[in-house]
Amino acid sequence: MVTTTALEAELLRLAGSVPDPELPVLTLEDLGVVRAVHLHGADAVEVELTPTYTGCPAVEAMSRDIERVLREHGMRKVAVRTVLSPAWSTDDITPEGRRKLRESGIAPPRVRGARGPVSVTLGPPRTRSSGPSASAGTVPTTGSPASGAAAVEPVACPHCGSADTELLSRFSSTACKALRRCRACGDPFDHFKEV
Incomplete structure (x- = not known):
């Protein structure tokens, strides 16, 4: 069992x-990306950081900011x-982060x-001319038992709470977010995609 010192706990915070x-x-x-802090002597520390995905462009900025904050603290x-x-x-995002x-x-x-492997069910490819949602330019987010895909919990609108939302684009301001619109209040919003 690895024990964490009070200083390591403070540096992790x-x-x-x-x-x-x-x-x-x-x-x-x-976000749940800082995994551990290991103290090496009185004034040297190693921080374990897990990116949200391999090649995440924000890792360099995160590392630089962590280094700055810890140097400012001795x-x-x-x-x-x-x-x-x-x-x-x-799933590593904390309840506070979700709030x-x-x-x-x-x-x-x-x-x-x-955790572990994610089950994927493959079906026939969708094209713009197939299905009622294709003509509107949207991609269905839930499957029906007839299509062989499992039902997915709807994405609730963060503005009004309605689950009646639609996908506008698989990507938004960052690769980790999708752009959606609420059919109830009409507002567009980002959805942090599940990984």
Whole structure:
């Protein structure tokens, strides 16, 4: 069993307090990407950081900000190490982070629960000319038992709470978000996609 010292716990809290560069409403703790802090002597520390996906462009900014904050608090040597296993999942976002996303107008990701392989059911390819939603330019987000796809929990509008929403674009201001619109209130909103 690995024990954490009081100083390591404080350094972990400080590293976790850094705002996410792409979603500054969230801290790195809210996002669940700071995994551990290991003290090496009195003034050297190693921080384990797991990116939201391999190649995430924000990792450099996160690392730089963590280094700055920990140096400001007396650490002479700060090393931020990228750790890819276990992989980050949107389930790692804290309840506080989900609340902050919702309050800032971003629908938080739905909770998947269990880690491990994600079940995928393949069906016939969709084209613009197939299906009623294709003509409207939207992509269905839930499957029906007849199509062989499992039903997916609807994405609730962060503005009015309605589950009657539609996908406008698989990508929004960042690769981790999709653009949706609420059919009840008419407002567009970002949805933090599940990983």
